[in-house]
Amino acid sequence: xxxxxxxxxxxxxxxxxxxxxxxxxxxxxxxxxxxxxxxxxxxxxxxxxxxxxxxxxxxxxxxxxxxxxxxxxxxxxxxxxxxxxxxxxxxxxxxxxxxxxxxxxxxxxxxxxxxxxxxxxxxxxxxxxxxxxxxxxxxxxxxxxxxxxxxxxxxxxxxxxxxxxxxxxxxxxxxxxxxxxxxxxxxxxxxxxxxxxxxxxxxxxxxxxxxxxxxxxxxxxxxxxxxxxxxxxxxxxxxxxxxxxxxxxxxxxxxxxxxxxxxxxxxxxxxxxxxxxxxxxxxxxxxxxxxxxxxxxxxxxxxxxxxxxxxxxxxxxxxxxxxxxxxxxxxxxxxxxxxxxxxxxxxxxxxxxxxxxxxxxxxxxxxxxxxxxxxxxxxxxxxxxxxxxxxxxxxxxxxxxxxxxxxxxx
Amino acid sequence: xxxxxxxxxxxxxxxxxxxxxxxxxxxxxxxxxxxxxxxxxxxxxxxxxxxxxxxxxxxxxxxxxxxxxxxxxxxxxxxxxxxxxxxxxxxxxxxxxxxxxxxxxxxxxxxxxxxxxxxxxxxxxxxxxxxxxxxxxxxxxxxxxxxxxxxxxxxxxxxxxxxxxxxxxxxxxxxxxxxxxxxxxxxxxxxxxxxxxxxxxxxxxxxxxxxxxxxxxxxxxxxxxxxxxxxxxxxxxxxxxxxxxxxxxxxxxxxxxxxxxxxxxxxxxxxxxxxxxxxxxxxxxxxxxxxxxxxxxxxxxxxxxxxxxxxxxxxxxx
Numbered sequence: 001x002x003x004x005x006x007x008x009x010x011x012x013x014x015x016x017x018x019x020x021x022x023x024x025x026x027x028x029x030x031x032x033x034x035x036x037x038x039x040x041x042x043x044x045x046x047x048x049x050x051x052x053x054x055x056x057x058x059x060x061x062x063x064x065x066x067x068x069x070x071x072x073x074x075x076x077x078x079x080x081x082x083x084x085x086x087x088x089x090x091x092x093x094x095x096x097x098x099x100x101x102x103x104x105x106x107x108x109x110x111x112x113x114x115x116x117x118x119x120x121x122x123x124x125x126x127x128x129x130x131x132x133x134x135x136x137x138x139x140x141x142x143x144x145x146x147x148x149x150x151x152x153x154x155x156x157x158x159x160x161x162x163x164x165x166x167x168x169x170x171x172x173x174x175x176x177x178x179x180x181x182x183x184x185x186x187x188x189x190x191x192x193x194x195x196x197x198x199x200x201x202x203x204x205x206x207x208x209x210x211x212x213x214x215x216x217x218x219x220x221x222x223x224x225x226x227x228x229x230x231x232x233x234x235x236x237x238x239x240x241x242x243x244x245x246x247x248x249x250x251x252x253x254x255x256x257x258x259x260x261x262x263x264x265x266x267x268x269x270x271x272x273x274x275x276x277x278x279x280x281x282x283x284x285x286x287x288x289x290x291x292x293x294x295x296x297x298x299x300x301x302x303x304x305x306x307x308x309x310x311x312x313x314x315x316x317x318x319x320x321x322x323x324x325x326x327x328x329x330x331x332x333x334x335x336x337x338x339x340x341x342x343x344x345x346x347x348x349x350x351x352x353x354x355x356x357x358x359x360x361x362x363x364x365x366x367x368x369x370x371x372x373x374x375x376x377x378x379x380x381x382x383x384x385x386x387x388x389x390x391x392x393x394x395x396x397x398x399x400x401x402x403x404x405x406x407x408x409x410x
Numbered sequence: 411x412x413x414x415x416x417x418x419x420x421x422x423x424x425x426x427x428x429x430x431x432x433x434x435x436x437x438x439x440x441x442x443x444x445x446x447x448x449x450x451x452x453x454x455x456x457x458x459x460x461x462x463x464x465x466x467x468x469x470x471x472x473x474x475x476x477x478x479x480x481x482x483x484x485x486x487x488x489x490x491x492x493x494x495x496x497x498x499x500x501x502x503x504x505x506x507x508x509x510x511x512x513x514x515x516x517x518x519x520x521x522x523x524x525x526x527x528x529x530x531x532x533x534x535x536x537x538x539x540x541x542x543x544x545x546x547x548x549x550x551x552x553x554x555x556x557x558x559x560x561x562x563x564x565x566x567x568x569x570x571x572x573x574x575x576x577x578x579x580x581x582x583x584x585x586x587x588x589x590x591x592x593x594x595x596x597x598x599x600x601x602x603x604x605x606x607x608x609x610x611x612x613x614x615x616x617x618x619x620x621x622x623x624x625x626x627x628x629x630x631x632x633x634x635x636x637x638x639x640x641x642x643x644x645x646x647x648x649x650x651x652x653x654x655x656x657x658x659x660x661x662x663x664x665x666x667x668x669x670x671x672x673x674x675x676x677x678x679x680x681x682x683x684x685x686x687x688x689x690x691x692x693x694x695x696x697x698x699x700x701x702x703x704x705x706x707x708x709x710x711x712x713x714x715x716x717x718x719x720x721x722x723x724x725x726x727x728x
Binding site: 068069072073076094097098099100227228229230232233234235374375378382383385386388389391392404407410 | 465466467468471487488500558561562564565566567568583584585586587588589674675676677678689692693694695
């Protein structure tokens with residue numbers, strides 16, 4: 001009898017020890033994209049685990065180009081991963097409507113540092129996600145190519161016409177140098193029309209894009225940038241194109257800073273580079289840009305909602321922001337501390353212009369949250385590809401955009 | 411035999427029969443269960459779903475809308491207002507339908523001609539085994555790899571265009587980025603990939619043609635062309651029938667090549683029925699509407715198959 005009791009006691013202690021260990025080592029699964037190659041994800045994981053002993057962040061990696069489709073399918077299938085990162089705002093709006101996003105109780109949580117961007121993640125006044133990265137577009141340039149051509153570096157208050165002139169000046173066909181580079185996306189070519197916040201791509205008229213299509217086609221004709229058709233067929237990624245060292249300027253999202261710093265470290269490229277604010281159009285303040293939010297939501301099916309909240313509230317707040325900024329990415333939380341952390345990252349260009357580019361005059365949303373926005377996106381992108389491939393003139397393409405978007409609401 | 415014995419024998423026979431039937435069913439079961447779970451039930455669900463509006467999530471969010479989804483995809487309001495031309499020139503479904511039919515009508519005969527020509531060529535020459543393997547190779551290669559390679563070949567300054575230029579034709583456009591050529595790049599890759607497979611089917615059929623028929627034709631003084639036209643071709647009818655049925659169905663379901671090479675573009679130049687279904691279902695999360703489009707696809711494939719089987723007799727050997 002005594003023996004039996006001893007065995008029972010021992011077994012109980014073992015069970016308790018195991019459950020204590022399990023509690024001490026909690027795993028939080030976070031669905032995200034490019035987890036192994038994105039420096040800020042690695043930095044965030046390390047910082048969170050260091051400040052929360054016993055918690056392990058486990059990333060579920062999904063290919064970035066299929067992110068929206070695959071994650072929606074996962075959620076449909078009843079996936080119980082705790083946290084989902086949000087690539088585009090309308091993904092969250094869809095997920096909220098489908099009941100996949102758990103409502104957040106933000107009483108007592110300081111959101112002042114998000115300067116209002118968090119409202120993009122609220123539906124009917126209820127917060128469903130916390131932003132942790134806020135990217136805006138800047139102009140990257142290759143200092144070595146500017147030096148070699150004896151041309152002064154671009155500035156933070158350049159207009160688009162000045163930019164086009166610079167691109168022509170730096171183009172050297174014999175040496176295979178392109179003055180600038182346009183990635184194939186709509187956002188890289190004409191999204192500039194939304195800078196300044198007077199206009200959005202869901203407004204239903206697209207005449208504002210004409211100026212930018214013309215600007216692009218003139219540069220392509222002059223050989224100052226690679227042709228859209230070739231880029232599309234070759235599937236050349238902008239990161240590899242700029243890292244080649246034969247492109248003088250590249251309008252691109254701020255996220256590319258951390259990639260370039262990484263490239264400099266691992267020797268993929270060794271030239272000097274800097275950033276400026278994107279050029280501005282007439283009547284728009286210098287330093288106006290557009291951008292996108294990245295955030296995190298809690299899966300309604302998660303069984304660790306408290307821990308998940310602990311994680312996403314940390315991720316968006318000042319502590320998470322420091323981790324995000326430590327590798328050159330731009331957190332959604334804005335403060336002097338964070339700006340300092342961003343420019344003091346090893347490998348960030350030391351010049352004043354680049355530091356100045358960190359403080360945009362205003363950031364409009366790339367795509368607003370609006371009715372039928374996914375249909376509008378499809379239409380605008382389809383016509384965009386026709387204009388870019390020169391199947392139709394910009395005027396014809398824009399007329400088609402106007403017409404088709406109008407039909408959508410009839 | 412007494413009555414009792416007869417009854418006993420009958421009972422035994424009945425038991426044997428039942429046993430045999432059970433054995434037969436048990437052999438059929440794995441296939442049927444698989445079919446039921448992965449094909450039959452989803453098809454029935456899709457038929458029902460096409461009558462609902464559903465943007466995913468909880469099943470409680472299903473909303474019955476009758477034929478609204480069909481009205482939307484056929485753009486009935488606009489068609490009534492502007493005529494049938496609107497459907498084929500502007501509505502997504504009309505354009506996808508047009509593209510898919512165009513692709514099928516060109517790809518099927520082209521593949522059959524290429525496969526048959528290859529089979530005839532490789533039927534008796536030396537080193538046939540080597541060449542057969544070469545032509546069959548694309549069929550077992552990864553589709554993604556094939557499409558990426560072809561995308562490079564069809565670039566503006568790619569090898570294909572250089573060949574065309576060398577022939578004195580002025581053509582320097584990227585195939586996949588040009589709205590008239592894009593669909594041809596899809597056709598080219600499909601034909602190139604599939605002809606090896608159908609070649610093997612034709613080779614097998616060629617082996618089955620009785621030698622006496624050929625000999626008789628030779629004795630009667632038929633030349634090679636006449637032999638092909640009046641002996642070989644009629645003997646290949648069942649194979650051609652089979653190949654064309656399989657190909658038409660697979661052509662209507664074209665997705666992978668388009669998704670990798672053109673993504674339906676430029677514009678809507680290579681938008682196909684299945685890419686349209688995919689967009690509606692998984693990009694725009696409108697399962698009801700996507701199901702309605704798949705019903706259109708189902709009806710078309712079914713109709714084509716019924717017509718083809720209806721004319722099967724014409725294709726049989728006797």
